[in-house]
Amino acid sequence: xxxxxxxxxxxxxxxxxxxxxxxxxxxxxxxxxxxxxxxxxxxxxxxxxxxxxxxxxxxxxxxxxxxxxxxxxxxxxxxxxxxxxxxxxxxxxxxxxxxxxxxxxxxxxxxxxxxxxxxxxxxxxxxxxxxxxxxxxxxxxxxxxxxxxxxxxxxxxxxxxxxxxxxxxxxxxxxxxxxxxxxxxxxxxxxxxxxxxxxxxxxxxxxxxxxxxxxxxxxxxxxxxxxxxxxxxxxxxxxxxxxxxxxxxxxxxxxxxxxxxxxxxxxxxxxxxxxxxxxxxxxxxxxxxxxxxxxxxxxxxxxxxxxxxxxxxxxxxxxxxxxxxxxxxxxxxxxxxxxxxxxxxxxxxxxxxxxxxxxxxxxxxxxxxxxxxxxxxxxxxxxxxxxxxxxxxxxxxxxxxxxxxxxxxxxxxxxxxxxxxxxxxxxxxxxxxxxxxxxxxxxxxxxxxxxxxxxxxxxxxxxx
Amino acid sequence: xxxxxxxxxxxxxxxxxxxxxxxxxxxxxxxxxxxxxxxxxxxxxxxxxxxxxxxxxxxxxxxxxxxxxxxxxxxxxxxxxxxxxxxxxxxxxxxxxxxxxxxxxxxxxxxxxxxxxxxxxxxxxxxxxxxxxxxxxxxxxxxxxxxxxxxxxxx
Numbered sequence: 001x002x003x004x005x006x007x008x009x010x011x012x013x014x015x016x017x018x019x020x021x022x023x024x025x026x027x028x029x030x031x032x033x034x035x036x037x038x039x040x041x042x043x044x045x046x047x048x049x050x051x052x053x054x055x056x057x058x059x060x061x062x063x064x065x066x067x068x069x070x071x072x073x074x075x076x077x078x079x080x081x082x083x084x085x086x087x088x089x090x091x092x093x094x095x096x097x098x099x100x101x102x103x104x105x106x107x108x109x110x111x112x113x114x115x116x117x118x119x120x121x122x123x124x125x126x127x128x129x130x131x132x133x134x135x136x137x138x139x140x141x142x143x144x145x146x147x148x149x150x151x152x153x154x155x156x157x158x159x160x161x162x163x164x165x166x167x168x169x170x171x172x173x174x175x176x177x178x179x180x181x182x183x184x185x186x187x188x189x190x191x192x193x194x195x196x197x198x199x200x201x202x203x204x205x206x207x208x209x210x211x212x213x214x215x216x217x218x219x220x221x222x223x224x225x226x227x228x229x230x231x232x233x234x235x236x237x238x239x240x241x242x243x244x245x246x247x248x249x250x251x252x253x254x255x256x257x258x259x260x261x262x263x264x265x266x267x268x269x270x271x272x273x274x275x276x277x278x279x280x281x282x283x284x285x286x287x288x289x290x291x292x293x294x295x296x297x298x299x300x301x302x303x304x305x306x307x308x309x310x311x312x313x314x315x316x317x318x319x320x321x322x323x324x325x326x327x328x329x330x331x332x333x334x335x336x337x338x339x340x341x342x343x344x345x346x347x348x349x350x351x352x353x354x355x356x357x358x359x360x361x362x363x364x365x366x367x368x369x370x371x372x373x374x375x376x377x378x379x380x381x382x383x384x385x386x387x388x389x390x391x392x393x394x395x396x397x398x399x400x401x402x403x404x405x406x407x408x409x410x411x412x413x414x415x416x417x418x419x420x421x422x423x424x425x426x427x428x429x430x431x432x433x434x435x436x437x438x439x440x441x442x443x444x445x446x447x448x449x450x451x452x453x454x455x456x457x458x459x460x461x462x463x464x
Numbered sequence: 465x466x467x468x469x470x471x472x473x474x475x476x477x478x479x480x481x482x483x484x485x486x487x488x489x490x491x492x493x494x495x496x497x498x499x500x501x502x503x504x505x506x507x508x509x510x511x512x513x514x515x516x517x518x519x520x521x522x523x524x525x526x527x528x529x530x531x532x533x534x535x536x537x538x539x540x541x542x543x544x545x546x547x548x549x550x551x552x553x554x555x556x557x558x559x560x561x562x563x564x565x566x567x568x569x570x571x572x573x574x575x576x577x578x579x580x581x582x583x584x585x586x587x588x589x590x591x592x593x594x595x596x597x598x599x600x601x602x603x604x605x606x607x608x609x610x611x612x613x614x615x616x617x618x619x
Binding site for chain 1: 484485488489490491492496499500502503504506509510511512513514515516518
């Protein structure tokens with residue numbers, strides 16, 4: 001246990017205690033609900049707490065355990081970014097537009113986690129429709145970083161990052177179109193996986209840009225993400241991007257050692273393209289040393305500039321997001337947040353030829369990135385240039401003007417995991433990003449897990 | 465391919481912006497218009513950074529791949545000696561030719577593994593009379609086999 005009682009258990013730890021009947025799902029759920037009641041007023045991580053349903057699900061899990069059922073997620077409390085549709089539970093996308101939206105069906109991912117026996121605690125804050133930044137002109141305030149509540153959580157899975165880091169949920173689901181799982185994972189000091197496109201169903205998740213959208217797990221450790229992915233991954237014939245693949249046990253795969261693995265250090269990303277702070281540079285040096293200590297061969301890798309991936313990703317996101325929201329933007333424009341309008345309206349002016357040029361360049365970038373993996377098993381880089389900025393430092397056009405390191409993996413259609421790579425002198429977490437070739441989700445989780453074990457950074461939680 | 469520097473941002477006059485907004489069917493107040501101008505300058509810079517000069521043949525990059533058609537089931541599957549198949553008059557007389565077609569059909573790679581399994585050597589597709597008879601029997605037997613169910617979902 002990382003200290004502080006049941007809310008601070010990892011999923012793996014809680015699962016073992018529940019299976020051994022040393023922890024009851026009802027007791028664990030009550031502890032989580034009590035912590036949410038005590039702390040979330042400062043964090044705004046939850047838009048809705050489904051207390052009654054959570055306790056009912058916890059009792060169901062308890063009865064199942066008493067009847068002999070076992071499973072790594074049985075009785076584990078989780079929460080969902082509020083773009084995941086949940087049957088009978090309001091799903092707003094953190095927007096006035098959907099303030100009264102109550103879906104009749106669960107997203108496929110929610111259905112899978114329910115089937116695995118998880119307990120839904122509620123719905124989590126996001127940027128409006130999963131794009132933009134923290135907005136103060138919406139019915140719900142933006143989430144705040146539990147390491148320093150004056151600071152940004154990263155987004156758009158902002159509530160997911162804050163809730164997991166603060167011990168308000170053992171796991172959460174986020175979505176990632178340009179970095180929306182991995183940025184909050186980095187700023188909040190947790191693990192978050194953007195899987196290979198097609199591995200996890202997106203059916204029932206409110207889309208942002210369908211050609212780049214992915215759904216994935218966020219949790220305290222890479223191992224916990226692997227446990228969640230075991231339940232989430234799999235073919236869904238009703239998601240057109242879903243791919244039928246061989247069954248994989250991600251939780252088992254993370255246990256294998258890393259000796260002999262070829263790790264590419266993408267130095268140009270953080271020394272030239274998006275220069276990192278001195279603490280980020282030190283963190284990368286330490287991370288490389290840790291991986292060498294685990295038997296990896298770490299050498300410099302060369303990829304196209306981050307700016308190229310970003311130009312492609314931003315144009316695709318703007319065009320597709322505008323197309324999805326055009327009707328509502330025309331009829332209810334003033335009801336959206338200013339940051340959403342700034343980020344999405346420009347999509348109305350993107351020509352079809354420019355959108356297609358972006359898609360064609362994306363195909364090149366996918367191939368160029370795939371070639372790098374002929375020399376390396378995984379690539380590492382920081383997901384951000386520094387620790388979480390202050391909320392007051394965020395500008396509505398940040399998504400355009402500042403390239404994101406994380407967008408590389410979305411455009412390249414590869415899996416990417418962020419784990420906690422270190423801390424600043426002031427105690428803010430710094431992320432480490434691990435990217436692998438398409439379908440190497442198990443490998444990036446394995447590198448993340450082994451790194452976490454060796455680095456010993458998982459014993460430290462926010463003091464909130 | 466190196467990108468152009470993002471600093472080359474096309475300028476746009478208020479009148480030009482108004483035309484674009486009208487074309488898009490948007491009605492904006494002055495504040496929203498100012499926000500859009502701010503965002504558009506950024507997006508125009510990103511568009512300018514994407515290389516445009518590609519060969520026409522590269523358009524294959526935008527094609528999409530349909531999943532292979534499902535097995536139509538025994539009722540809709542053509543018989544081994546179906547008249548719908550194009551058979552030359554000479555071939556119609558001899559069973560060896562029919563067997564050859566069956567053998568060729570078997571050697572043809574599926575859409576999904578076209579690159580992984582190259583077609584078998586041409587010599588193999590012209591069987592002897594003995595192997596042709598065996599191939600005919602095999603093709604008939606295959607036609608009677610019930611369709612294989614799709615692989616079950618993982619979870």
